[in-house]
């Protein structure tokens with residue numbers, strides 16, 4: 001009996017002290033199970049940072065509200081660029097809003113996508129990221145975006161180029177894309193490739 005008490009007391013004390021925290025694992029587990037059960041891991045990777053192929057996005061560490069908005073936009077047809085329609089739409093057509101929210105919170109709770117060693121301090125891509133205003137909205141090293149905006153640090157290079165180009169040319173207009181479109185005349189294709197090279201290597 002004494003043994004039992006000893007075993008349980010610390011847990012109870014913890015639960016009392018960190019009531020809100022003790023709920024978090026349940027929610028995270030739910031989103032994690034859904035991420036696997038709904039087939040997301042097949043293309044975005046079991047760890048959400050090793051996508052099936054080049055040009056597919058990493059989702060680990062992405063902001064939850066941004067993820068929820070993209071799912072909503074792909075579902076409704078507001079986002080049709082790239083492979084949104086062909087690859088993603090069938091996967092989220094039947095996805096309930098609450099499930100999308102749980103998956104998004106799970107993904108956001110994961111560490112930022114791991115990537116190759118960071119580019120040197122003086123890389124041309126980093127300089128462009130800072131001088132072409134990207135940093136203003138996507139935050140330091142692309143990690144701390146404005147609310148509702150995406151983190152782009154450590155993202156797949158081909159995906160960065162494709163999405164930024166689609167926003168530049170107006171193929172992608174969903175969500176808050178119109179906040180970014182007006183600055184995209186500041187970069188040409190070569191510069192964008194350098195920025196993407198830099199971002200994809202940020203840890």
Ligand code: HEC
Nearest residue numbers: 038039040042043056057067070081082083084087088091
């Ligand atoms: C068959 C492959 C495939 C499956 C399965 C899949 N996705 Fe995707 N997903 C993609 C591709 C490809 C894109 C990029 C679309 C584009 O080219 O614009 C994408 C984009 C996304 C985006 C937007 C990312 C961003 O940075 O804007 C989110 C969020 C997302 N997927 C979540 C999910 C979730 C949640 C599931 C499971 C319910 C899922 N995906 C299943 C292929 C897939």
Ligand code: HEC
Nearest residue numbers: 132133134137149150160163164174175176177179180183
């Ligand atoms: C004025 C704010 C702003 C600036 C400046 C800006 N962006 Fe964005 N960017 C956004 C927003 C907002 C989105 C998401 C649009 C949406 O809601 O779907 C976005 C999306 C992206 C995406 C797609 C992310 C994904 O996961 O699909 C990439 C890549 C990107 N930006 C790169 C850049 C680069 C490179 C620059 C600099 C040349 C830049 N952005 C400058 C606001 C900005």
